[in-house]
Amino acid sequence: MSAGPSAARGNILLVGVGGQGVVLASAIVADVALRSGADVKQSEVHGMSQRGGMVSSHLRYGPAVASPLIEAGQADVVVATEWNEGLRALPYLRPGAPLVVNLHRVVPPGACRDRLAGRFGYPPLAVDALAREVGDVRACDALAIARRVGSPRALNSVLLGVLATLLPFPDAAWRAALAAHVPRGSAPANERAFEAGRALRWPEETWAQAAAAGPAPNGNEGLARGVPARLAVTEAWCKGRACGICVRACPERCLALDARDRLVVVRPEACTGCRLCELLCPDFAIAVQDACVEAR
Ligand code: SF4
Ligand code: SF4
Numbered sequence: 001m002s003a004g005p006s007a008a009r010g011n012i013l014l015v016g017v018g019g020q021g022v023v024l025a026s027a028i029v030a031d032v033a034l035r036s037g038a039d040v041k042q043s044e045v046h047g048m049s050q051r052g053g054m055v056s057s058h059l060r061y062g063p064a065v066a067s068p069l070i071e072a073g074q075a076d077v078v079v080a081t082e083w084n085e086g087l088r089a090l091p092y093l094r095p096g097a098p099l100v101v102n103l104h105r106v107v108p109p110g111a112c113r114d115r116l117a118g119r120f121g122y123p124p125l126a127v128d129a130l131a132r133e134v135g136d137v138r139a140c141d142a143l144a145i146a147r148r149v150g151s152p153r154a155l156n157s158v159l160l161g162v163l164a165t166l167l168p169f170p171d172a173a174w175r176a177a178l179a180a181h182v183p184r185g186s187a188p189a190n191e192r193a194f195e196a197g198r199a200l201r202w203p204e205e206t207w208a209q210a211a212a213a214g215p216a217p218n219g220n221e222g223l224a225r226g227v228p229a230r231l232a233v234t235e236a237w238c239k240g241r242a243c244g245i246c247v248r249a250c251p252e253r254c255l256a257l258d259a260r261d262r263l264v265v266v267r268p269e270a271c272t273g274c275r276l277c278e279l280l281c282p283d284f285a286i287a288v289q290d291a292c293v294e295a296r
Helices: 022-035 083-088 127-134 142-149 152-164 171-181 184-199 204-213 245-249 276-280 291-295
Strands: 010-017 039-045 054-062 077-080 099-102 112-114 137-140 230-233 255-257 263-265 286-289
Touching (some): 010 083, 054 083, 077 083, 077 152, 083 099, 099 152, 127 137, 137 152, 152 171, 230 263, 245 255, 245 276
Parallel strands (some): 077 099
Antiparallel strands (some): 010 054, 255 263
């Protein structure tokens, strides 16, 4: 039996990295609680979010809430849109309380140990070990699920769907809050993502997805076979010079922003397919495609 939030009051900690919609997800949960008649206090830290840094939001609801901050060991549920941020937030979790965590990994450049071998100093996806420590782990590949239902940017809605199964709020409040906060054009994809998250069953689907996700975040298949990778850039999602993470992070200096602030591949022949740019882009604007997969 999970030690999750009660109908009367709850402490919810949402964590992730910039661009994953943590702040939006927190606003939606706060709206749901308000629509359900609760008092709500919320606090956010997102100073480095535009650079792919960590983002967190403390949210507390109840009949009357004095302070927004959750103390260590007092979170009734932690929702993490990124695997490592979920691990980092574990000290906040109340013993036995559920951890809702995305299996997607955003690997910081400082974690690169050997880019040619694709080795990274980053925690493995050890879901079963985590479950032994935490008890109630609801881990899923929210990014893959969101892609499947229409938009990778709706990964936060997948996790909100999981969270909805743990909170006492009515379905109508969730639907109204989702409609009020997500951009109108992406509302259908977010609704589908929410439903997909709510329909997940635990733990079987969780662990099967973790196994399918594989042991290491970065391969460099293209380099290994001597065939350059291809990059697909979704221009509408790229923040250009306001971000520029991929341009600075590319070890081979393949990327640049042109005079119109569009991301361009200036040295395609040098691209090793290391996928750092894809993994670091906080807006999912880059997809690295291994050219030799098509050639098989
Ligand atoms: S494609 Fe590059 S510049 Fe554009 S948002 Fe992603 S990391 Fe930033
Ligand atoms: S463009 Fe991306 S995949 Fe290619 S070398 Fe640079 S970071 Fe790696």
